[in-house]
Amino acid sequence: MTVSAGDQSSYSRREFLESSSRNAACLTVGMMGLKDVRSPIDRLQVGVIGLGVHGLELAKSFAEMKDVQVAAICDVDASRLAVGQADLKEIQHSRPLAFSDHQMMLDRPDLDAVVVATPDHWHAQQALDVLQIGRHLYLETPTAHTVEDVDRINRVAAKSGCVVQAGLPQRHGAHFQSAVELVQSGFLGRVPLARAWAVHQRKSIGYCAESTPPRGVDYERWLGPARQRPFAANRFHGDWNWFWDYGSGELGKWGTHNLDLAFWALKLGLPKRVSSTGGIRTFRDDRETPDTLTVAYEYPSVDIVWEHRQWGTRGIEGRTSGTAFYGERGTLVVDRSGWKVYGHRDERFAGASEFKLSALRSFVNSITAGGGHSRDSIESGSLVSTACHLGNISYRVGRALDIDTKRLRVKDDPEATLLMSSG
Known part of the structure; x- marks a missing residue:
């Protein structure tokens, strides 16, 4: 056609x-x-x-x-x-x-x-x-x-x-690379838990009536493959992330970056089980994606946890957005300002590095x-994108998902399976 x-x-x-x-x-x-x-x-x-x-x-x-x-x-x-x-x-x-x-x-x-x-x-x-x-x-x-x-x-x-x-782009920052290398070197010992997060003070998008698109905007083309829906200003520029028809919420926005570091450093593929809990706890507006979410990705020997709050003023480990590796000999926390090891006799650290232009x-x-x-090949992007979508699907169906990682299927869950192809 x-x-x-x-x-x-x-x-x-x-x-x-x-x-x-x-x-x-x-x-x-x-x-x-x-x-x-x-x-x-x-x-x-x-x-x-x-x-x-x-x-x-x-x-x-x-x-x-x-x-x-x-x-x-x-x-x-x-x-x-x-x-x-x-x-x-x-x-x-x-x-x-x-x-x-x-x-x-x-x-x-x-x-x-x-x-x-x-x-x-x-x-x-x-x-x-x-x-x-x-x-x-x-x-x-x-x-x-x-x-x-x-x-x-x-x-x-x-x-x-x-x-x-x-x-x-974080994969191209020297300090991100050195953090991953340190984790993979065994410096922290065995790492049974890693956590990634984003805690931001987002603004409410309010309640917005349907209206005529702004002059000069081809709204039909903007909708493209999405379902037909009248224009509303708070579903458009800057706010589309918070609607399932167009975006993937905070998990899709920041999770792809910070969870990627955990998968990269620990050499992980897709998890065998994904479970999410959360909701719209604070905002009273038109958004559809959760302002509060915790996702657990279960592997045979390690758990990866994602957390976001769109209404917070203090992040995990004192950082707004980042990734932490909790090892038997110490903890490494990394974000865009650098990384630091805590609880180890050799408490190493590194400052920020340029990564976007690189x-x-x-x-x-x-x-x-x-x-x-x-x-940052397409394979890496595909892995973390899939993981983020699975976290959102678990939230939307309200239960844990058992994943057939070889066939990329959710086991015995028709509702979740449908969301794997319908957004």
Whole structure:
């Protein structure tokens, strides 16, 4: 099925996913007859889809690299496109072309790589569209909005021949790397428990009546694969994370980063059991995702615990957001300000390191070097994205999930199984 921009408003989610599945099938059998990936010229030509706060930050960071040019940008909001063009012209002295339809942007033959920084519900289709035409991909986490789509992208990316990097920039910080190395060295002894968290003082999104979309916004295109729903300001820019149709809550927003450190350091795959408890305990507004949540990921010899509070003023271990490894000989706590070991005769520490630009530089270098496997590969992004989705699914069904890790299935739970593919 081919769908034009004008047809998207009546395009059901089932049809949308079936289309994505067919695209994936084409890719896995050699799809476009691609034998190699486009070679970069003097400056890598990059397109950016999604110009929210983070998307624009990524675009500007790429534009500051001497060997990169942001040639095209895409967003459904004309005002964001105008700001993006102005800001990028000031940095790279050339104005990128602007598009409201990502497919039209991808029709440009000169793009070498594409950044997808849209709301979660668009990740799967846009990632597949990028890979289908053989472009390199930088994909924000969660890598897709459902467990099924996360797995689909992971499989397609593995066979695409493209450099596909998940947005896990902490893996490129020297102090994060040294913290992981210390845990893996046995310095803490056996580590039976690790904890990751995010405690933020979020603002209420209030109660908001349905209204007309702002001028210059293509709301039907913004909805894309999501169910048809009238516009409401508090489900749009900045707040879509807190609605199941578009985002994955605080767990999807911060859990992908801090839980990733635990999985990385302890060399873990998917857990055998996931259980969540929490709810909307404090806010009185339209949000759907929990403002308070605890998730336990059970493994044979270690437990990983996630916790978030969107109304807190003091985080775990005195840090707003971080990851802690509780070993038999000591505890290591790491966040973006550095790391420190407690309760060990040798109480080591390390200060903060730059990681955001290093992650983007790694992506560019992997492309110019002819491909490669980075620390934040799509496999790493897929693992932690799946874990976060499973935590949310356990919360939504109100019970623990027993996971068949080999077949990526929830055992004997039709309701949870349905949420693995429906967001």
